Amino acid sequence: MTTTATTPRALRPPRAGRANGQWAVDGTAPLNANEEWKQEEGGLSVRARIEEVYSKEGFGSIPPQDLSGRFRWWGLYTQRRPGIDGGRTAQLDDTELSDEYFMLRARLDGGALTLEQLRVLAQISTEFARGTADISDRQNLQYHWIRIEDVPEIWRRLEAVGLQTTEACGDTPRVVLGSPLAGIAADEIIDPTPVIDEIVERFIGDPELANLPRKFKTAVTGHPSLDVVHEINDVSLVGVVHPELGPGYDLWVGGGLSTAPRLAERLGTFVPEEHAAEVWHGVVRIFRDYGYRRLRAKARLKFLLAEWGPAEFRRVLEEEYLGYALPDGPAPARATTPGDHVGVHRQKDGNHYVGAAPVVGRVSGEVLTGLADLMADAGSGRVRFTPHQKLVVLDVAPDRLDALVSGLEALGLSVSPSPFRRNTIACTGIEFCKLAIVETKAAAATAITELEQRLADVTPALDTPISLHVNGCPNSCARVQVADIGLKGQLLTVDGEQVPGFQVHLGGGLASPERDEAGLGRTMRGLKVTADELPDLVERLVRRFLDQREGGETFSA
Ligand code: SF4
Numbered sequence: 001m002t003t004t005a006t007t008p009r010a011l012r013p014p015r016a017g018r019a020n021g022q023w024a025v026d027g028t029a030p031l032n033a034n035e036e037w038k039q040e041e042g043g044l045s046v047r048a049r050i051e052e053v054y055s056k057e058g059f060g061s062i063p064p065q066d067l068s069g070r071f072r073w074w075g076l077y078t079q080r081r082p083g084i085d086g087g088r089t090a091q092l093d094d095t096e097l098s099d100e101y102f103m104l105r106a107r108l109d110g111g112a113l114t115l116e117q118l119r120v121l122a123q124i125s126t127e128f129a130r131g132t133a134d135i136s137d138r139q140n141l142q143y144h145w146i147r148i149e150d151v152p153e154i155w156r157r158l159e160a161v162g163l164q165t166t167e168a169c170g171d172t173p174r175v176v177l178g179s180p181l182a183g184i185a186a187d188e189i190i191d192p193t194p195v196i197d198e199i200v201e202r203f204i205g206d207p208e209l210a211n212l213p214r215k216f217k218t219a220v221t222g223h224p225s226l227d228v229v230h231e232i233n234d235v236s237l238v239g240v241v242h243p244e245l246g247p248g249y250d251l252w253v254g255g256g257l258s259t260a261p262r263l264a265e266r267l268g269t270f271v272p273e274e275h276a277a278e279v280w281h282g283v284v285r286i287f288r289d290y291g292y293r294r295l296r297a298k299a300r301l302k303f304l305l306a307e308w309g310p311a312e313f314r315r316v317l318e319e320e321y322l323g324y325a326l327p328d329g330p331a332p333a334r335a336t337t338p339g340d341h342v343g344v345h346r347q348k349d350g351n352h353y354v355g356a357a358p359v360v361g362r363v364s365g366e367v368l369t370g371l372a373d374l375m376a377d378a379g380s381g382r383v384r385f386t387p388h389q390k391l392v393v394l395d396v397a398p399d400r401l402d403a404l405v406s407g408l409e410a411l412g413l414s415v416s417p418s419p420f421r422r423n424t425i426a427c428t429g430i431e432f433c434k435l436a437i438v439e440t441k442a443a444a445a446t447a448i449t450e451l452e453q454r455l456a457d458v459t460p461a462l463d464t465p466i467s468l469h470v471n472g473c474p475n476s477c478a479r480v481q482v483a484d485i486g487l488k489g490q491l492l493t494v495d496g497e498q499v500p501g502f503q504v505h506l507g508g509g510l511a512s513p514e515r516d517e518a519g520l521g522r523t524m525r526g527l528k529v530t531a532d533e534l535p536d537l538v539e540r541l542v543r544r545f546l547d548q549r550e551g552g553e554t555f556s557a
Contacts, residue, residue: 011262013307014298021213021293031294037065038211043073043170050074051152059100059148068094073210075105075168076151079144079432086430086437086491087498089473097434102146104129105168106158109204110178110196110220111139111385117161118372118383124154125365133368134441135361137229137425137478138217139385140168140175144432166205171212173284176200177219177228180341180355180384180392186348187336189239190222190247190273198277209284213291213299216284217256219387220276222247226332226511227339229387231255231263231518232482234301235283237276238332248272250329253283253313254305257476262302263518267314270329275322282321286313335512338465340388342422343415344401347394352401354393356413360426360444360470361389363413370411378404389425420451420538423465425479429472429489430500436472438489438500443531444470450535451542458546464514464554466542470502481520482508484555485541492528501530504537507556514554521556 019026021035030036046066054062062071067078078098089097106121113121121141125133128150129143136142146154158164167173176196183191199218203209219228222239230236230252237249249271255264271279287301305313318325341355358367375383375393378400384392391413396404405415414421424447427433429440447468455462469483473490480486486505491498508521529537545555 011260011303011306013303014292014294019294022290023293024289032296034069034296035293037069038171041070042207042210043070043172044166044205044207044210046070047074050148054148055150055152062148064095067098071102072170073167073172075107075165076146077103077169078434079103080430080434080436086489086500089435089437094434101144102148102151103428103432104143104146104151104154104165105136106141106143106163106165107168107175108139108141108163108385109176109200110182110193111180111387112178112182113383113385114161115372115375115381115383117163118368118375120157120161120163122365122368122372124157125368128154129365131365133363133365134428135358135363135385135389135391137361137387137389137427138175139177139387141385142428164204167210169215171214172210173199173203173212173216173218177217177233177387179221179223179227180386181223181225181227181353182384184347184349184353184394185223186346187224188222188348189224189241190249192220192222192237192239195220195237195249195273195276195280199280202277203281203284209288212284212288213293214296216287216301218280220249222249224333224336225339225341226335227341227386229479229482229510231510232257232479233264234287235280236264237271237280240270240330240332242270242327242329245270245272245327248329249276250332251279251326253310254302256300256302257479257481258300259474259476260297260302261476261481261520262306263520265305265310266331267310267317268328269314269326271326275326279317279322279326282317285321286316290316332511334516337513339512340386340390340422341392342390342417344405350398351394352396352398354396354401354404354408354415355386355390356393356408356415357390357417357422358413359421359448360424360441362441362445367411367413371408371413374404374407374411377407380404418448418452419459419462419465420448420455420468424448424468424470426470427472427478429470433472435475436489437491438472438502438531440470440472440478440489443534444468447534447538451538454535454539455542458543461546462542464552465512466545466555467509468538480505480508482510482518483521484509485538486521487534490528492530494530499530501528502534503528509556515556519556
């Protein structure tokens, strides 16, 4: 294979010398249609109309501005109309691409669920979503085939057990990623639960933060495995121990992938636990007030950080928003263990947690009900979803482990998955996503099965993970640039015909036991594969790596 690699270009801030829609600099006059309707009426207020009008009068009663705009503030997107191929994605507008059914995202802050909540999620899938349920790589649960008529009843059931879809999408503070091991691991530096709870209780649904320039992603962990992909969030708090002040958080800002990837940077500050929610609030208000709103493609916080740099960002945070200086602090140490938490491990209280891998996050109402039954039999009342499309059952007594593990395996939730199943994630793709160019989940599942068979001879020698991230378009929901092998969906021309395929990126990764720090993968110009050729490509790359590696070399080293 002959290829050349290109590294991602440095992010360019918007053009200077004109208003870029920064409220604190240019004033709040809207500079585009999107900002106009957001200012006219925010997304949160559409809920009343959904409950009182649209759910009673049906899909046809919903005007476009609510349907394609404000609905997102409540976790609702229309799903892709079946039968529209990827070649037409860019040619059709949102109305033409949209089906009369919705994707509904339940935000699960920290990925944390009780047994009761899990049963409610399972029942909603079975009753209202044709059995669909996907664990996303942001610890959410996503349903498809939702009818507008059923949305109020779904909200009633979710909210009765303390769950919500508020600001699950839209230009808002999205779900707070949290360590799946919060509060249970013996080696935890600090339990992030109080910080996550405070952020959610005080600020989610706050109208003051409900019109941001774009989405705002948060991650909080206190576990030394660095298990919340902190380098690719708008703001992250990562547990560290200050030599004099004890455990607290290291603050990172400005990460994000999509078509203009940028890794978050440390501000060099130490954030004591009691200030963490307030510091988060300062960062999100900086984004609200100084974020660029003229062009949506340049509206994420990473563009502001690229312009200001970490020192200026810290100065503005301390002087304009907090009113006090934060102490300097240490960086997180290298990750100690894999952050997906797959397998059986001991908790600090003598019980065990059990991490299991569905195939690319896809479960169902039936599987979630089966999981709840197994947990009840095992005496566990808590489960956590992970940012790697996995799940972790907590609080399992030693004498219940064997039954739980074999029950999970029978459900298709493997506790000892092959390296290919364990390290592969996939986004929604063309099955339901209006922006997709190619199918992803089934292609990834087929690749996993094929690779398990074809590479059985070398699997025992594969002592380092090789991550495979399958994306249906350049938006990178499945993190194409931070995978060992990243696949970006596009159409390829083969024998004069357009067929679904992927542009290949190699060598990316987040901090892990295998690598000190995150790095963006490189686009391998000329290395593209059709969806059918995907297993061939991975097989070739894995075999070549094993043949040519020296010493303990990792795939991306
Ligand atoms: Fe849709 Fe593209 Fe995101 Fe996949 S990467 S879920 S195809 S927007």
